[in-house]
Amino acid sequence: MRVALFVTCINDALQPRTGQAVVGLLERLGVQVDFPAEQSCCGQPQFNTGYRQATEPLVRRFHRAFRDYEYVVTPSGSCAAMVRDNYPRIGAKAASEGRGRDLQQIAAAAVPKTYELTEFLVDVLKVTDVGAYYPHVVTYHPTCHGLRMLGLGDRPRRLLENVRGLELRELPGAEECCGFGGTFAVKNPAVSAAMGADKVRAVIGTGAEAVCTVDNSCLLHIGGTLARQGAPVRPVHIAEILASTEASTEGPEVPTEGPDAGTVGTEGSLR
Amino acid sequence: MSGTYLGMPAFPRAAAASTRDTRLRANLTHATHTIRDKRARAVAELDDWARLRAAGAAIKDRMLRHLDHYLERLETAVTEAGGQVHWAADADEANRIVTRLVRETGETEVVKVKSMATQEIGLNEALAEAGIRAYETDLAELIVQLGNDLPSHILVPAIHRNRSEIRAIFRREMASWGRPAPEGLSDSPAELAEAARLHLREKFLTAKVGISGANFMVADTGTLVVVESEGNGRMCLTLPETLISVVGIEKTVPTWQDLEVFLQLLPRSSTAERMNPYTSTWTGTTDGDGPQTFHLVLLDNGRTDTLADTVGRQALRCIRCSACLNVCPVYERAGGHAYGSPYPGPIGAILTPQLRGTAGKLEASLPYASSLCGACYEVCPVAIDIPEVLVHLRERVVEGGPVTRGGVRTVLKPARGHAAERAAMRAAGWAFDHPGALRAGMRLAARTRRLHPRRLPGPGRAWSDTRELPAVPAESFRDWWQRTRGEEARDEAARGEGSAK
Numbered sequence: 186m187r188v189a190l191f192v193t194c195i196n197d198a199l200q201p202r203t204g205q206a207v208v209g210l211l212e213r214l215g216v217q218v219d220f221p222a223e224q225s226c227c228g229q230p231q232f233n234t235g236y237r238q239a240t241e242p243l244v245r246r247f248h249r250a251f252r253d254y255e256y257v258v259t260p261s262g263s264c265a266a267m268v269r270d271n272y273p274r275i276g277a278k279a280a281s282e283g284r285g286r287d288l289q290q291i292a293a294a295a296v297p298k299t300y301e302l303t304e305f306l307v308d309v310l311k312v313t314d315v316g317a318y319y320p321h322v323v324t325y326h327p328t329c330h331g332l333r334m335l336g337l338g339d340r341p342r343r344l345l346e347n348v349r350g351l352e353l354r355e356l357p358g359a360e361e362c363c364g365f366g367g368t369f370a371v372k373n374p375a376v377s378a379a380m381g382a383d384k385v386r387a388v389i390g391t392g393a394e395a396v397c398t399v400d401n402s403c404l405l406h407i408g409g410t411l412a413r414q415g416a417p418v419r420p421v422h423i424a425e426i427l428a429s430t431e432a433s434t435e436g437p438e439v440p441t442e443g444p445d446a447g448t449v450g451t452e453g454s455l456r
Numbered sequence: 457m458s459g460t461y462l463g464m465p466a467f468p469r470a471a472a473a474s475t476r477d478t479r480l481r482a483n484l485t486h487a488t489h490t491i492r493d494k495r496a497r498a499v500a501e502l503d504d505w506a507r508l509r510a511a512g513a514a515i516k517d518r519m520l521r522h523l524d525h526y527l528e529r530l531e532t533a534v535t536e537a538g539g540q541v542h543w544a545a546d547a548d549e550a551n552r553i554v555t556r557l558v559r560e561t562g563e564t565e566v567v568k569v570k571s572m573a574t575q576e577i578g579l580n581e582a583l584a585e586a587g588i589r590a591y592e593t594d595l596a597e598l599i600v601q602l603g604n605d606l607p608s609h610i611l612v613p614a615i616h617r618n619r620s621e622i623r624a625i626f627r628r629e630m631a632s633w634g635r636p637a638p639e640g641l642s643d644s645p646a647e648l649a650e651a652a653r654l655h656l657r658e659k660f661l662t663a664k665v666g667i668s669g670a671n672f673m674v675a676d677t678g679t680l681v682v683v684e685s686e687g688n689g690r691m692c693l694t695l696p697e698t699l700i701s702v703v704g705i706e707k708t709v710p711t712w713q714d715l716e717v718f719l720q721l722l723p724r725s726s727t728a729e730r731m732n733p734y735t736s737t738w739t740g741t742t743d744g745d746g747p748q749t750f751h752l753v754l755l756d757n758g759r760t761d762t763l764a765d766t767v768g769r770q771a772l773r774c775i776r777c778s779a780c781l782n783v784c785p786v787y788e789r790a791g792g793h794a795y796g797s798p799y800p801g802p803i804g805a806i807l808t809p810q811l812r813g814t815a816g817k818l819e820a821s822l823p824y825a826s827s828l829c830g831a832c833y834e835v836c837p838v839a840i841d842i843p844e845v846l847v848h849l850r851e852r853v854v855e856g857g858p859v860t861r862g863g864v865r866t867v868l869k870p871a872r873g874h875a876a877e878r879a880a881m882r883a884a885g886w887a888f889d890h891p892g893a894l895r896a897g898m899r900l901a902a903r904t905r906r907l908h909p910r911r912l913p914g915p916g917r918a919w920s921d922t923r924e925l926p927a928v929p930a931e932s933f934r935d936w937w938q939r940t941r942g943e944e945a946r947d948e949a950a951r952g953e954g955s956a957k
């Protein structure tokens with residue numbers, strides 16, 4: 186099976202190791218992974234801030250990058266939700282403004298083939314044990330878009346429960362938003378920070394060594410808050426946990442350097 | 457907090473102040489979590505909840521599509537049953553009508569049933585200007601009124617107050633409004649409720665005019681419905697000689713059969729009860745039973761303008777249950793006052809900018825008062841996709857576009873004050889659509905990464921005041937892919953083979 190990786194702009198620029206983990210994980214499971222270089226941002230920051238028309242070229246770009254693939258897999262619940270929930274809206278609005286139906290067609294093609302990573306593993310590959318090894322105490326924060334827009338349900342949890350060595354700790358108030366919300370974090374910094382502080386308190390209270398999600402954008406916020414407080418809990422993307430094996434406890438191919446490389450990142454020490 | 461919403465600051469500023477108020481935060485967290493958990497249990501009892509919810513949305517949508525028809529039908533039915541119907545295009549007109557109607561009775565005091573519509577139009581203040589005193593009779597509204605405060609929740613207007621604050625307000629204020637608080641009043645809920653009961657009873661028994669809203673109006677029969685928990689509503693709706701009801705036009709439902717759906721959806725969503733304690737219905741007037749004069753003031757006040765917007769109109773389905781407030785993480789921390797209207801929380805964030813327009817600073821800031829977490833949509837009993845409407849209204853704020861104001865279709869200009877953001881968003885959009893430029897930028901960022909500051913100046917402080925900045929990695933994913941598996945890597949492998957020959 187051949188899939189296209191939609192790595193997302195945040196991961197491309199700031200968290201390459203997550204993309205590398207997805208590649209390693211899927212290849213280990215016998216999937217051939219392509220990275221269409223034409224891909225870019227899904228357009229969510231623009232769209233959610235109110236700049237719908239500025240999003241349209243990115244919708245077209247998504248289409249050009251992925252049109253030849255049957256499956257598009259992305260390690261981001263939020264970007265998958267952008268494609269699945271909002272691309273059809275963008276198409277419908279463009280059509281209603283008399284600007285043709287092509288964006289609608291593009292959306293209709295993109296929606297059914299775009300999968301968030303854990304969905305792809307559980308629903309398409311039909312695996313819940315990916316053969317991972319991660320000897321750490323972990324708590325899982327279900328991100329809002331994964332939870333409520335995609336309806337990921339217990340897929341991430343089932344995958345985590347099958348990771349050898351991993352002890353999963355329940356996160357109190359797990360379903361409450363961490364307060365990131367894209368531009369919300371800077372437009373309403375006080376409320377965002379208050380939400381982040383409460384989330385981080387719950388995370389620390391679990392005693393876990395790492396907090397994991399299906400979205401690095403939320404982890405930037407949670408991890409940034411943890412780091413600022415000097416808390417010893419590491420933010421880690423679920424892909425990196427699932428990619429870890431006994432053989433790779435040194436970590437996959439990750440350019441780790443310097444102590445500052447992982448202010449928010451997910452350092453090798455946890456692998 | 458004084459009793460007016462005028463001149464409220466934009467949401468982020470008001471919210472920043474309330475997040476620092478630890479007592480407010482504690483009151484709100486306790487109250488909202490209790491009610492949200494109860495609601496979840498009450499809803500889980502019904503295995504057809506999803507279908508009820510879909511039916512509720514569909515009934516309201518059908519009603520809204522044919523609103524003109526149902527309103528005329530309602531008017532006919534109310535009139536035939538002995539009521540008088542008045543049409544108010546906006547708040548001022550509604551206030552003028554009600555003031556005139558009260559004056560015609562010769563009374564200077566009225567008792568009120570808790571009503572969102574009369575708060576929306578500022579009726580109490582308008583009546584006060586005309587020398588008419590309005591007594592709120594809902595317990596929480598009473599607390600707000602006595603405290604010269606503003607409501608901060610749709611269902612529990614005094615949710616921001618705890619017991620000891622309420623006791624202090626009762627002891628300080630009750631005497632100047634009527635019967636004083638009993639000697640030695642403690643802060644036990646039973647004693648506080650009894651004090652309110654005694655205080656209010658004399659109002660119920662003397663008032664000649666009652667003013668209410670309504671939860672529903674059945675177009676078919678002209679019947680109005682008030683759903684409540686305390687029984688004060690029943691008193692106000694039955695004891696006075698004159699009853700004046702001010703109701704938003706979207707509260708119409710076509711038939712009694714439709715009402716059945718909402719009488720299941722509302723109590724479970726609102727108070728987490730299977731059924732609310734008091735459901736009062738009245739149809740015009742009845743000889744020798746209840747008020748002998750009944751006026752219905754139908755309030756538009758921005759509703760038909762909202763109806764003209766195909767995305768935003770779903771806000772008019774709202775049955776004011778307040779479930780969305782109780783699950784909202786932003787409401788929980790910002791408190792209700794920050795929303796600058798009687799409609800706080802997620803529903804306020806989409807309703808206020810539509811009813812009032814987005815020209816004001818506060819109104820323009822409301823669509824951004826959300827992390828788009830979707831918890832509100834999940835619990836809304838009439839399936840209002842609040843995040844969808846929020847994003848839709850954000851577009852209206854920053855890009856302008858067609859809107860209807862005062863029944864006239866106009867095209868809004870993009871809001872000033874967003875010019876820098878607009879330029880940044882366009883630049884980002886351009887960069888993301890030009891991966892070559894983007895990649896060069898990322899490489900530059902990677903090369904200079906040791907020079908990046910740990911804290912940002914200016915607007916960037918909004919992030920870095922409480923959070924570390926993400927570190928820029930030495931190599932982007934794109935470059936890693938290119939180096940290890942891209943064409944360059946393959947070419948290199950091929951060249952390697954070539955030179956070995």
Ligand code: SF4
Pocket residue numbers: 725773774775776777778779780781803832835836837838839840
């Ligand atoms: S928007 Fe929905 S959840 Fe919120 S008050 Fe209205 S009906 Fe209730």
